Every structure is written in C-alpha cells, then in structure tokens.
Amino acid sequence: MHALEAAAFAAEDSTQDFAGALLAGLHAQPKRVPCKFLYDAEGSALFERICELPEYYPTRTEMALLKEHAAEFARYMGPDVELIEFGAGSGRKASMLLDALEQPRLYMPIDISPDAVAAAAGTVWHAFPRLKVVPVEADYTGPLALEPQRGQRRVGFFPGSTIGNFPPDEALAFLRRLAELLRGGGLLIGVDLVKDPALLHAAYNDAAGVTAAFNRNLLARANRELEADFLLDRFAHYAFYQPVARRVEMHLVSLVQQQVHVCGQAISFAAGETLHTEDSYKYSVLGFHSLAAQAGFLPRATRVDPEHRFSLHWLEVPA
CATH class of the missing domain: 3.40.50.150 (Vaccinia Virus protein VP39)
Structure with a gap:
C-alpha cells in the first residue's frame, strides 16, 4: 500500500469564491482581481509553460x-x-x-x-x-x-x-x-x-505570447465557470515594471468601450480601462x-x- 493519502481538509467552493472576488473587483475602481484566480487547471498548465520560456x-x-x-x-x-x-x-x-x-x-x-x-x-x-x-x-x-x-x-x-x-x-x-x-x-x-527593468519586461512579455494567454485565461475561466461573455480579442495583455514600487504590474486592457456580463450582472469597460490581475514585487x-x-x-x-x-x-x- 503506497503512502499517498487523500487530504482530510475540505476546500471551499472555488467557483463560488471566484465569482465573489471577480464581481467585487469588477465593481471596484480601479478594477482588479486577486492573482490566485489565474491558476485554474488551464492557468496552471500555461504557467508551467511560462517557466520553460527562455525569457523567464x-x-x-x-x-x-x-x-x-x-x-x-x-x-x-x-x-x-x-x-x-x-x-x-x-x-x-x-x-x-x-x-x-x-x-x-x-x-x-x-x-x-x-x-x-x-x-x-x-x-x-x-x-x-x-x-x-x-x-x-x-x-x-x-x-x-x-x-x-x-x-x-x-x-x-x-x-x-x-x-x-x-x-x-x-x-x-x-x-x-x-x-x-x-x-x-x-x-x-x-x-x-x-x-535591470529590461530583463523584467522580457520575462513578463515573452515573444511566444504565453504570458498573454495566461493573463487572458482569467477571462476565459469566467466564461467557462460564471456564464460570462468576455470577448478575449477585445482585451490586451499589458505588463510593465514600476520602479518606485519595485513591482511588475500585469493588466488586461480593454481595447474598446464595451459591456460584459458576469453572473447575470452587466459590467462596463471604457476604452483603455484595465483589469489589474497581478503584481510581482x-x-x-x-x-x-x-x-x-x-x-x-x-x-x-x-x-x-x-x-x-x-x-x-x-x-x-x-x-
């Protein structure tokens, strides 16, 4: 008998947690969501690919x-x-x-x-x-x-x-x-x-676009789990180094003025408005x-x- 055991700890409903956090963040100003929600199954797989990139x-x-x-x-x-x-x-x-x-x-x-x-x-x-x-x-x-x-x-x-x-x-x-x-x-x-900020910029803006796909997967996850209707091609991945705060910020930028729906709620984005998805200090x-x-x-x-x-x-x- 091997030693791999089932955990005796019940996790909270991750979809419910995601819905609450995303709706709260979309109604906030500026819009933001905790970065832990980037890591569903697809997000985790994409992050493993990021770890193999030459820039990362x-x-x-x-x-x-x-x-x-x-x-x-x-x-x-x-x-x-x-x-x-x-x-x-x-x-x-x-x-x-x-x-x-x-x-x-x-x-x-x-x-x-x-x-x-x-x-x-x-x-x-x-x-x-x-x-x-x-x-x-x-x-x-x-x-x-x-x-x-x-x-x-x-x-x-x-x-x-x-x-x-x-x-x-x-x-x-x-x-x-x-x-x-x-x-x-x-x-x-x-x-x-x-x-060097140039090294940081390259690490979070890889040439293959894997980090961009990882970032946009947050919206794809909302579509899968929360009956959302994000159009992924209307959002651009944007990551930059903020030297005063010593952090890389990662955002999803709305390319047009648009309205999306999440859990039946209508959310408006102005052109150029961002959803802040991650910081890396x-x-x-x-x-x-x-x-x-x-x-x-x-x-x-x-x-x-x-x-x-x-x-x-x-x-x-x-x-």
Missing part, C-alpha cells in the same frame, strides 16, 4: 540554486522533518529538496488548484514511494488548520518568488502566519531580486531580511546566483 529566468535560476545548495539547506533543516510546500507546482523543486533531506517524514503540498496539488503529490510519490504524501486543496494565503505536529520538526518550502505577489503589508501578515505555523522549524523561500536581499525579521523569522542563510537575479533564503523560527 526565475525558474531555471532557482532550480540551479537548489541543485547547488539543496544539501546545505537540508543540513539546516535537519533529519526527520515534515516538509510543507505552499503553492504546489510540478513537484520538481520539492523532489530536489526531499532528495537531499535525511529521512523526511512527510510531504504536504498545499494549493488552491486541485490539479496542481495532484500533480505535485504524484511527482513526489513516484520519486519517493515510501514517503508519506498528504496533498491539501486549500487557499494557503488564508488561515490554515493543520493537524498538530507529532514530534517531527515542521519546515516550509515556498519557492517560485510567489511572495512577490503579495503587497508588502500582506506579505508581512502572510509571513507572520507562516512563522506561527512553522514554530520550532523554518522556511526555505525563493525571492526575486531587483534588477522585487526585493533586495537586505530588504527581504528586514521583512522576514519583522515577521518573526531569523534569517540564517541566503544564496544568490552569480548574476544576482534570484535568491533562496533559509529562515528559522524559534520554538
């Missing part, structure tokens, strides 16, 4: 850092740990870390997307068939009620620079929740760094250390690639 440096840079430093980070984590991954991806990064850990006891991927959770859990279980794998379909950005620890040290894994999707105040609140959840253990986290190493310390973590080890594009941080939490 974060994934390959983080993978290279993990390959070089996984053993070092595993020594900091110690033996017999429970590894919790926040925001499950393909499972490849977690597998690299698990391979370096000494007798890990459990792997728990947590994600709002059931497809992402299943993919990560399946990848890890096939690589480590004796490891207990507990997939959890849940919104990890909110409060999490996990089973009490049973003697093992609990450590978190938050790769992919996803912390950049949170505004600074929300990033601080999120890290504080993780510090409480991981008390006595720690967190390995990937953080994208401030760099960039940090300096010292700036992120300050944020982590405010949240209750102790920065213990940081590794940066030679071109200073990306960073991995091991943060500990006192018991």
Whole structure:
C-alpha cells in the first residue's frame, strides 16, 4: 500500500469564491482581481509553460540554486522533518529538496488548484514511494488548520518568488502566519531580486505570447465557470515594471468601450480601462531580511546566483 493519502481538509467552493472576488473587483475602481484566480487547471498548465520560456529566468535560476545548495539547506533543516510546500507546482523543486533531506517524514503540498496539488503529490510519490504524501486543496494565503505536529520538526518550502505577489503589508501578515505555523522549524523561500527593468519586461512579455494567454485565461475561466461573455480579442495583455514600487504590474486592457456580463450582472469597460490581475514585487536581499525579521523569522542563510537575479533564503523560527 503506497503512502499517498487523500487530504482530510475540505476546500471551499472555488467557483463560488471566484465569482465573489471577480464581481467585487469588477465593481471596484480601479478594477482588479486577486492573482490566485489565474491558476485554474488551464492557468496552471500555461504557467508551467511560462517557466520553460527562455525569457523567464526565475525558474531555471532557482532550480540551479537548489541543485547547488539543496544539501546545505537540508543540513539546516535537519533529519526527520515534515516538509510543507505552499503553492504546489510540478513537484520538481520539492523532489530536489526531499532528495537531499535525511529521512523526511512527510510531504504536504498545499494549493488552491486541485490539479496542481495532484500533480505535485504524484511527482513526489513516484520519486519517493515510501514517503508519506498528504496533498491539501486549500487557499494557503488564508488561515490554515493543520493537524498538530507529532514530534517531527515542521519546515516550509515556498519557492517560485510567489511572495512577490503579495503587497508588502500582506506579505508581512502572510509571513507572520507562516512563522506561527512553522514554530520550532523554518522556511526555505525563493525571492526575486531587483534588477535591470529590461530583463523584467522580457520575462513578463515573452515573444511566444504565453504570458498573454495566461493573463487572458482569467477571462476565459469566467466564461467557462460564471456564464460570462468576455470577448478575449477585445482585451490586451499589458505588463510593465514600476520602479518606485519595485513591482511588475500585469493588466488586461480593454481595447474598446464595451459591456460584459458576469453572473447575470452587466459590467462596463471604457476604452483603455484595465483589469489589474497581478503584481510581482522585487526585493533586495537586505530588504527581504528586514521583512522576514519583522515577521518573526531569523534569517540564517541566503544564496544568490552569480548574476544576482534570484535568491533562496533559509529562515528559522524559534520554538
């Protein structure tokens, strides 16, 4: 009998959550929607394609850092740990870390997307068939009620620079929740760094148009799930770096004056009006250390690639 277990955590109705968030955001000024709703099954698949693009440096840079430093980070984590991954991806990064850990006891991927959770859990279980794998379909950005620890040290894994999707105040609140959840253990986290705006522009405006398709999929998802009538060719993908705020902003720009319907409600767009779909904040190493310390973590080890594009941080939490 293999160790892959069904999660004992009931996720909220994602379609209902999406409907409420999208309608609230469309009635707001300016219009916006939380970026977590970009990641339905189709969105998650498109994001995996983005990670393979030549312009998109974060994934390959983080993978290279993990390959070089996984053993070092595993020594900091110690033996017999429970590894919790926040925001499950393909499972490849977690597998690299698990391979370096000494007798890990459990792997728990947590994600709002059931497809992402299943993919990560399946990848890890096939690589480590004796490891207990507990997939959890849940919104990890909110409060999490996990089973009490049973003697093992609990450590978190938050790769992919996803912390950049949170505004600074929300990033601080999120890290504080993780510090409480991981008390006595720690967190390995990937953080994208401030760099040449041209590199950032290329990463979010790839020549193949995959990021544009990923962005527009939000509207396609609304059409599929919420009886919406967005015409995708009337919206343009627009992403740019805002240097004062140190963030990349991603928008969908209405190309014409138009009216759309979502859940039976009429929504008007002026020509040039945008729906703000994602932010991606960039940090300096010292700036992120300050944020982590405010949240209750102790920065213990940081590794940066030679071109200073990306960073991995091991943060500990006192018991």
